[in-house]
Amino acid sequence: MTDQPVSDTQRRLVMLCAVLGIVLAGLDGAIANIALPTIARDLACSDALTVWIVNAYQLAVAVSLLPAAAVAGSQGLKRVYGFGMALFTVASLGCALSGSLGALVGARVLQGIGGACMGALSGALVRSVYPRAMLHRAFAIIALAVAISAAIGPTLAAAVLALASWTWLFLINLPVGLAGVFVFLRVAPSSPRHPFAFDWTGGLLNVGALGLGVLGVNALGQKEPWLAGMEMGAGLACAIALWRQQRHQQTPMLPLDLLAIPLFSLSILTSICAYAAQILAYVALPFLFQTVMHQSAVTTGLLITPWPLLVAVAAPFAGRLAARHPASVLSSIGLAILATGLAMLSIMPAHPSFGNVVWRMGLCGIGFGFYQTPNNLAVMTAGPTTRSGAASGMLAVARTMGWALGSALVALVLGLSRGSGGAVHCLELATGFALGGAVLSVSRRIVRREHHRKETD
Secondary structure (H helix, E strand, O other): OOOOOOOOOHHHHHHHHHHHHHHHHHHHHHHHHHHHHHHHHHHOOOHHHHHHHHHHHHHHHHHHHHHHHHHHHHHHHHHHHHHHHHHHHHHHHHHHHOOOEEEEEEEEHHHHHHHHHHHHHHHHHHHHHHHHHHHHHHHHHHHHHHHHHHHHHHHHHHHHHHOOOOOOHHHHHHHHHHHHHHHHHHHHHOOOOOOOOHHHHHHHHHHHHHHHHHHHHHHHHHOHHHHHHHHHHHHHHHHHHHHHOOOOOOOOOHHHOOOOOOHHHHHHHHHHHHHHHHHHHHHHHHHHHHHHHHOOOOHHHHHHHHHHHHHHHHHHHHHHHHHOOOHHHHHHHHHHHHHHHHHHHHOOOOOOOOOHHHHHHHHHHHHHHHHHHHHHHHHHOOOOOOHHHHHHHHHHHHHHHHHHHHHHHHHHHHHHOOOOOOHHHHHHHHHHHHHHHHHHHHHHHHHHHHHHHHHHH
């Protein structure tokens, strides 16, 4: 946390920059999927190779989150977040100017590194400028930004492609990114620095653990079980080696001190379940609406809109309640509501009315918005303020792991299912993840009570 006084104007502008970073990184993680066929034609390469335009970004984000948080602890939040936003903006220009698949994939890697710096540190950045009494409002805004960026990505991409070439998917980042960098470097207060040598061994093991894990999950989604098994096995071996190596580090990249706090670790696991449920639904629902219900792409977008719209309504309300009630209760209620909405979607008739769809989607949005703000607040306040960067990094890792797991499971389920039942099975699986998250969330209350009992004995 900065020792400098922060004005209300500074606080609002820093929050604006944090939201811009989340939206830019979130959108670019989603919009490229829509453009892959167009890019394949323009660059004269196969559809299979263009998948690396998406994979390169996802992998770069996954393996850079913890290193970004570690470097921020050494060099300060302002330097690393500002560097990430600047790198993301420059890499966006590189993507637009790419004349070959190799150049585009390379630029996407740089984009992913920049996106990871922003995604890993947005929570810490907010905590550094907001007093404890106002954090619930700040994290409600962050929750809204994450949800909306994930939801509107495909729709925005389709709109851009309808009017211009695929290069504009990246060029539109430039004015926003440049303005964000300028404002951020002008208004963000300097943050404390605690210089230490970067742990290159831990960094390489982190790349192996998260990188191979994401590749393994993607291979599972592509129905390549042997490859998935080898990659996930190697990733697990790297994760075990990383855990053992980090135990002897004075400033560990993997925040073992935070993970040893039950409230923190259970909140991270709750996050993974919730984001897996979210992406399972987001990816499966267009198949349900278009393949089963025979709706157009435009109508599909409108039918999905109630989810992020109700997140916008529920997140600030949940934030206010989080100032007075425990996250374990609020998040559990939210995930139970989300599970109910997902279950209702899975048992819809084949040709429901629009109203019948909308109230179910709205229920999912209310549940997710009710879960997200209290849970993120619990993650960011479970440890000391000096570990905010590490906590924010782990929150981003949980989000990335949940989305990667959910995306791979959608591909696997749709590939194994015959007929139109695949989307319904995905919704059933999403319901299970939401219920699992609710159980993990409510267990935090039991752990807290047990901890309190031991302290009073």
